[in-house]
Amino acid sequence: MSHKKQNRSVPISSLVVGLKTGLIGAILTVLLSLIGMVEAFSQREIIHEIISMGHALLLLAGCFIAYFSAKRTLLEKKSLILVNSLIAGILSSGSLILLVVLGHFVNLRSVFINASPVLFNLLLLGQGIEKGSLLLILIGALIGLFSGTLYLFPARIRKAMVLPLSSVLLAGVLQDLLRPTLSAWGPLSKLSDWLFTANGLSLSGAITLALFIGIGSHFWSSKGKGIQERMKNLSLRKRRIITYSGFLILIFLLLLLPHLLGLFLSEVLTIVGLYILLGLGLNIVVGYAGLLDLGYVAFFAIGAYTTAILTSPELGFFHLSFWSALPIAILMGIVSGVLLGIPVLKMRGDYLAIATLGFGEIIRILVLSDFLRPWLGGAQGIGKIPKATIGSFEFARPQDIYYLILAGCLLVVFISLRLKDSRIGRAWMAMREDEDVAQAMGINLVSTKLLAFATGAGFSALSGAIFASKLGSVYPHSFNVMISINVVCLIIVGGMGSIPGVMVGAFALVGLPELLREFAEYRLLVYGAALVAMMLLKPEGLWPEAIRRRELHEESEEKTSRESTEETSV
Amino acid sequence: MLQRIRERLTLTDMIMWVIGAVLLAMMTWGSIATIKAETYTLHHWFDFIIFGLAQGSIYALIAMGYTMVYGVLRMINFAHSEVFMSGPYTAYYVAAAFYSSGLLDQYPILCLMVIFVVAMITSSGIAFLLERVAYRPLRTAPRLIPLITAIGASFFLQYVFRGLFGSGFQAYPVVKILEGEWTFGEFRLLKFQVIVILAAALLLAALYSFIQQTKVGKAIRAVSEDKETAYLMGIDVDRMISTTFVIGGMAAGAAGVLYALMFKQVHFFMGFIPGIKAFTAAVLGGIGNIPGAMLGGIFLGLIESIGPSLFLGGLGIVAPYQLKDAIAFTMLVLVLIFRPTGILGERLAVKKA
Numbered sequence: 001m002s003h004k005k006q007n008r009s010v011p012i013s014s015l016v017v018g019l020k021t022g023l024i025g026a027i028l029t030v031l032l033s034l035i036g037m038v039e040a041f042s043q044r045e046i047i048h049e050i051i052s053m054g055h056a057l058l059l060l061a062g063c064f065i066a067y068f069s070a071k072r073t074l075l076e077k078k079s080l081i082l083v084n085s086l087i088a089g090i091l092s093s094g095s096l097i098l099l100v101v102l103g104h105f106v107n108l109r110s111v112f113i114n115a116s117p118v119l120f121n122l123l124l125l126g127q128g129i130e131k132g133s134l135l136l137i138l139i140g141a142l143i144g145l146f147s148g149t150l151y152l153f154p155a156r157i158r159k160a161m162v163l164p165l166s167s168v169l170l171a172g173v174l175q176d177l178l179r180p181t182l183s184a185w186g187p188l189s190k191l192s193d194w195l196f197t198a199n200g201l202s203l204s205g206a207i208t209l210a211l212f213i214g215i216g217s218h219f220w221s222s223k224g225k226g227i228q229e230r231m232k233n234l235s236l237r238k239r240r241i242i243t244y245s246g247f248l249i250l251i252f253l254l255l256l257l258p259h260l261l262g263l264f265l266s267e268v269l270t271i272v273g274l275y276i277l278l279g280l281g282l283n284i285v286v287g288y289a290g291l292l293d294l295g296y297v298a299f300f301a302i303g304a305y306t307t308a309i310l311t312s313p314e315l316g317f318f319h320l321s322f323w324s325a326l327p328i329a330i331l332m333g334i335v336s337g338v339l340l341g342i343p344v345l346k347m348r349g350d351y352l353a354i355a356t357l358g359f360g361e362i363i364r365i366l367v368l369s370d371f372l373r374p375w376l377g378g379a380q381g382i383g384k385i386p387k388a389t390i391g392s393f394e395f396a397r398p399q400d401i402y403y404l405i406l407a408g409c410l411l412v413v414f415i416s417l418r419l420k421d422s423r424i425g426r427a428w429m430a431m432r433e434d435e436d437v438a439q440a441m442g443i444n445l446v447s448t449k450l451l452a453f454a455t456g457a458g459f460s461a462l463s464g465a466i467f468a469s470k471l472g473s474v475y476p477h478s479f480n481v482m483i484s485i486n487v488v489c490l491i492i493v494g495g496m497g498s499i500p501g502v503m504v505g506a507f508a509l510v511g512l513p514e515l516l517r518e519f520a521e522y523r524l525l526v527y528g529a530a531l532v533a534m535m536l537l538k539p540e541g542l543w544p545e546a547i548r549r550r551e552l553h554e555e556s557e558e559k560t561s562r563e564s565t566e567e568t569s570v
Numbered sequence: 571m572l573q574r575i576r577e578r579l580t581l582t583d584m585i586m587w588v589i590g591a592v593l594l595a596m597m598t599w600g601s602i603a604t605i606k607a608e609t610y611t612l613h614h615w616f617d618f619i620i621f622g623l624a625q626g627s628i629y630a631l632i633a634m635g636y637t638m639v640y641g642v643l644r645m646i647n648f649a650h651s652e653v654f655m656s657g658p659y660t661a662y663y664v665a666a667a668f669y670s671s672g673l674l675d676q677y678p679i680l681c682l683m684v685i686f687v688v689a690m691i692t693s694s695g696i697a698f699l700l701e702r703v704a705y706r707p708l709r710t711a712p713r714l715i716p717l718i719t720a721i722g723a724s725f726f727l728q729y730v731f732r733g734l735f736g737s738g739f740q741a742y743p744v745v746k747i748l749e750g751e752w753t754f755g756e757f758r759l760l761k762f763q764v765i766v767i768l769a770a771a772l773l774l775a776a777l778y779s780f781i782q783q784t785k786v787g788k789a790i791r792a793v794s795e796d797k798e799t800a801y802l803m804g805i806d807v808d809r810m811i812s813t814t815f816v817i818g819g820m821a822a823g824a825a826g827v828l829y830a831l832m833f834k835q836v837h838f839f840m841g842f843i844p845g846i847k848a849f850t851a852a853v854l855g856g857i858g859n860i861p862g863a864m865l866g867g868i869f870l871g872l873i874e875s876i877g878p879s880l881f882l883g884g885l886g887i888v889a890p891y892q893l894k895d896a897i898a899f900t901m902l903v904l905v906l907i908f909r910p911t912g913i914l915g916e917r918l919a920v921k922k923a
Contacts, residue, residue: 035733111663113736292714342582343589343907349713350646354853355906357846358899365896370889446582481846485721492718521737525729531722532704539708539715 017072018084022091025065029058029092030099033123036114037522042122045200046172054122056169059143062092066147082148089144090137096123097133156221163217164210171209172201177515180262254406258399267398268514270470273405274463275510278487279502280412281459286488287497288425289452290432292353294484295360299333299457301479303464306332308382308474315382322388322469333461334454341453345446360484368476381475388469401470408466412459416499428452493534495541504543586907593904603884610879616757618875624763626871627770631825632848633863634777635818641794641858642814648720650822651845652727653697657689657823658830659731662740664688669743678747686827693823697815732838739835748831766828773824774864781860790814794858850902856912865913874898
């Protein structure tokens, strides 16, 4: 609905661009420092004794801003591009000097709790004010020039430069994941000892890794197309053999995974798995049927609480085993899905969202209240929920529960896949595109919608039941709105309606933050910024459904053609 | 005749009516039982109503931002609760400085004005930036995408404030002239509640007349009616949308200071619950409808403060006040079931959504 010609992305040929983006960069770097991210992240080193994550963060921000400034400048004037990115780089780093100087004269700490001498020392690279500021300006100029030249290089060289740097960065950030995983494998432990020091990569390791990745990407960009083409030319049978063997290896890896990863990472995997279950359930409601449900956590809670009530000896109503409670929990989920679905049948869009949000809250508040305490345990929750057992084997450790969740995920993925191409699946998608047209084509909206709610709720209840037996206790506080919002976000980040997308989304939004736990304070900050950036840059999701990608693509094509006709008519 | 009614009534409709009737019957039964039991005197009810009005008028002010933004962009601005939080949080430092220098006791009214202005400027600034950075590039995107962006922006803002100012509660300084109470015969009025109600009423009136009577207000209404046509009439649509965010932000900032004065503290997460409540209020009144948002806010505030004791107390429910949010949300669901467009809304839920 934009009526003006979009002049935001049109490159401009003046120094104003550099000044403007530089100002944004200045605000960004100061904000990063004052929020405390620089100080907190500086404890983890990317390359041992050379660069810490805090400094890397600032460098990254500076590079990004300078690159952006170069991109906004008119392409014909090469020198201007360099000047603009230089200005942006210097402004981004220079603002930090300003911050430090200001901090020396005024007690900033009475307002901004992170403006400590430690931070100032970090910002000046431990060099004192004069030398430090000179160094900062120099670094700013360097990253400005670096980003400017990066922009001017052809895409292939740009890629070969960025990829090694980003992989070193990634290896440094994820060192806690990589180091234990690598050292668990006999021969690879030598490699990991050589690559990593106690904190950060070793210098030689980092250089080797960068060279390795750089050469690899160069090789792939020159030879990769040939390999892909050869794959395409293989006979159908051979290709099928390759896909099936790949699939088998995948299953095998999935089965082995907890033994390779150890306790902590298995725990992370189980959490991600529970979210995948939730996501696949909500994917049916939101992704397939297009009904935005923000109260989805209610069914998760219902599944968990049903299991708890049926199995826990603490309340003493029933003493079922996990396996006999599970079908009842799922059934309860389905029934409540239908019951809560009925009142919202006629609502659309935001009204549906807010009504379901209300339902989710009502359920949580009811569970929390003293009124239902004799039955649901109130704020103390229900404890002593027995673990699931098969024979004498108990699903107690995260490594064991992983298999339970894996089985659940496989089942749910299978059902989702089958549903997607079924009659009902197509009815859901028709309803998502246009309810009125779908109804006109003879789709019974009531039963179709209720089926979507019921299926989604059933999956969610399954997830809840496993969650209850995993933790051994349930508390009302585990079931707040944030879970619903998280699940909606992971579906959309992954790509609406796409099953692999849900998994990618769950790993990105739930798995990654778990791995970076020591930065827990900034987890949601980064999460929020990533969500916004994601929606601005890649709204179709990380792994979109093929149809949806095509649709979005078509739309943009149509738009550009329309815009160009508009421009010519003007 | 009967035949026709039977044709129009579907099973789901009947179930909905049954649910509604049961809930209504329970409410009436509870109310009668409470009144008969006479656990609460007239004083109590009076206190409940005043508290409900104070809370409700704050909700109404926040709801204005939701409803106006929904009017022009047709999106739920999830980050509005952070716009609400940012104002009083920033103004807290001004207030603390006034307090420690003793100015707050010497010139309380002037200081309060400054606090309000600072909060309103911060909130509207944040709202403006939010629209500019996060929402404007997404005007043509499918509906879900701005919603997710808003959720992301909301997290981001919350944790930026947490990072900048810390995760603890900051105690808002006590303003002496707002303490104490007035007594009228048997009834007593807490001063700050009265002042909150008056200030909110004043602001709401100002806002309403701005929207109804000024040229800019007219333009905003035109944009929320039909963007294309408004554009053709020579209205700068982008600017009007920005203005809407700024005005909504100002209302939220003022509401935030009132809220902080009422509960005497600020926290980076303080916006979440009032934000959801205010959105509920906006939907109750009919989203996109400005008088509706005011009415919905006050209605919600009253229901929350009277409801637990009136409806649930008589039913013998333990600790009914814990269920006040459940009552608020049940109210919302009931209104959405029986009048999907809200109390004053047009039939928007079906037509435009």
